[in-house]
Amino acid sequence: MAESTIGIIMNGVSGRMGYRQHLVRSILAIREQGGVELSDGTRVQLEPILVGRNEAKLAELAEKHGLEHYTTNLDEALADDRWQIYADFLVTKARAKAIRKAIAAGKAIYTEKPTAESFEEALELARLAKEAGVKNGVVHDKLYLPGFQKLKRLIDSGFFGRILSVRGEFGYWVFEGDWQPAQRPSWNYRAEDGGGIIVDMFPHWNYVLENLFGRVESVYAKASTHIPSRVDERGDEYVATADDAAYAIFELEGGIVAQLNSSWTVRVNRDELVEFQVDGTHGSAVVGLFGCKIQPRNATPKPVWNPDLADSHDYDADWLEVPTNDVFENGFKTQWEEFIRHVVEDAPNPYDFLAGARGVLLAERGLASSRDGRRIELPEVTLGSTDAAASVADAEVGASELTGAR
Numbered sequence: 001m002a003e004s005t006i007g008i009i010m011n012g013v014s015g016r017m018g019y020r021q022h023l024v025r026s027i028l029a030i031r032e033q034g035g036v037e038l039s040d041g042t043r044v045q046l047e048p049i050l051v052g053r054n055e056a057k058l059a060e061l062a063e064k065h066g067l068e069h070y071t072t073n074l075d076e077a078l079a080d081d082r083w084q085i086y087a088d089f090l091v092t093k094a095r096a097k098a099i100r101k102a103i104a105a106g107k108a109i110y111t112e113k114p115t116a117e118s119f120e121e122a123l124e125l126a127r128l129a130k131e132a133g134v135k136n137g138v139v140h141d142k143l144y145l146p147g148f149q150k151l152k153r154l155i156d157s158g159f160f161g162r163i164l165s166v167r168g169e170f171g172y173w174v175f176e177g178d179w180q181p182a183q184r185p186s187w188n189y190r191a192e193d194g195g196g197i198i199v200d201m202f203p204h205w206n207y208v209l210e211n212l213f214g215r216v217e218s219v220y221a222k223a224s225t226h227i228p229s230r231v232d233e234r235g236d237e238y239v240a241t242a243d244d245a246a247y248a249i250f251e252l253e254g255g256i257v258a259q260l261n262s263s264w265t266v267r268v269n270r271d272e273l274v275e276f277q278v279d280g281t282h283g284s285a286v287v288g289l290f291g292c293k294i295q296p297r298n299a300t301p302k303p304v305w306n307p308d309l310a311d312s313h314d315y316d317a318d319w320l321e322v323p324t325n326d327v328f329e330n331g332f333k334t335q336w337e338e339f340i341r342h343v344v345e346d347a348p349n350p351y352d353f354l355a356g357a358r359g360v361l362l363a364e365r366g367l368a369s370s371r372d373g374r375r376i377e378l379p380e381v382t383l384g385s386t387d388a389a390a391s392v393a394d395a396e397v398g399a400s401e402l403t404g405a406r
């Protein structure tokens with residue numbers, strides 16, 4: 001039995017992420033287990049109110065999951081003291097406006113990434129939240145993937161020696177929508193609607209890289225729109241104005257080079273949809289969503305390049321699978337539990353709006369790099385000292401130019 005209850009406004013709950021990961025896999029799963037356990041052993045239960053634009057859809061979701069509260073009136077929910085947390089899973093374009101309202105209403109805020117469409121706005125949200133004294137958090141789900149947790153353990157254990165480089169492949173083929181429906185929403189392929197793979201994935205890469213390896217100090221990216229037109233949810237053809245693939249090099253603190261391909265136009269020939277290879281002086285690892293295999297220096301083969309002979313060595317067999325050794329829960333759920341503890345008992349939460357703003361900055365600079373065909377440095381981002389950085393970013397790529405950059 002939970003000793004207390006916390007109310008959560010869930011805005012955009014009918015969407016892909018809002019429904020599956022946040023409502024079903026996180027909030028409902030936490031309710032089912034009897035709430036979030038706090039440090040003193042007591043529990044806090046969660047009470048959601050579903051918010052969206054379509055009342056019939058909300059009623060159907062509430063009925064399906066036995067939930068009492070739903071509304072199409074966000075302002076009313078924000079004005080109601082029963083709800084202490086505002087959670088945002090809207091399309092990116094609609095996010096900042098809703099978050100500003102939630103800050104003004106004094107709610108704690110948890111949101112999907114990217115936090116805003118421009119770095120300037122993302123930083124302003126971080127400042128406003130700080131000034132208003134509202135707690136804030138941004139989804140950092142990839143850090144919670146079992147494969148990446150195993151990678152973190154390897155790093156902490158000193159397995160790699162000095163880390164030299166990271167090579168990552170993320171992607172899969174997203175159908176164009178003509179002869180098979182696309183498996184992602186069409187707004188993802190329209191820059192004017194907040195779409196694009198750089199805006200979608202670079203915020204993830206920023207927190208993955210800075211939390212595992214070091215701050216991202218510069219970016220060179222080449223964005224492409226390989227498929228120029230697609231077919232939307234209603235069967236209408238539209239022009240794809242956003243990038244559907246990005247080929248990038250990031251230089252990290254300490255001299256590590258990360259090279260990451262992100263693509264919705266690639267056919268998978270790897271074990272998982274995301275795979276990172278990390279090479280260090282003492283060993284290497286390949287991690288995916290779940291898997292993690294390693295090759296220490298003591299077990300490294302010594303290939304010799306010989307174009308005249310077919311190579312019969314089984315390179316796959318040189319890798320050792322890292323055991324799971326732990327129960328990994330859904331990452332969205334785990335991060336939700338951490339955020340609830342942050343709100344209720346002030347547990348630490350490094351994944352805040354400022355972290356979100358750094359992710360938006362990387363996306364913005366990545367697009368500018370692609371547009372200008374050059375490497376761009378990233379300043380350190382803090383709440384107080386980034387006016388200069390923000391204005392440099394503005395000069396390089398104004399918010400209105402972002403869409404034209406692809």
Ligand SMILES: NC(=O)c1ccc[n+]([C@@H]2O[C@H](COP(=O)([O-])OP(=O)(O)OC[C@H]3O[C@@H](n4cnc5c(N)ncnc54)[C@H](O)[C@@H]3O)[C@@H](O)[C@H]2O)c1
Nearest residue numbers: 012013014015016017018089090091092094112113114185
């Ligand atoms: N963390 C992750 O791995 C991950 C993965 C995919 C998407 N996302 C992020 O989650 C967010 C939602 O993405 P999705 O794929 O679920 O999109 P979606 O299109 O499936 O859902 C978007 C939601 O926003 C609502 N909405 C659309 N336009 C609106 C408007 N003008 N005003 C108010 N509400 C509006 C829709 O009704 C829907 O509920 C995006 O910001 C995206 O970047 C995160």
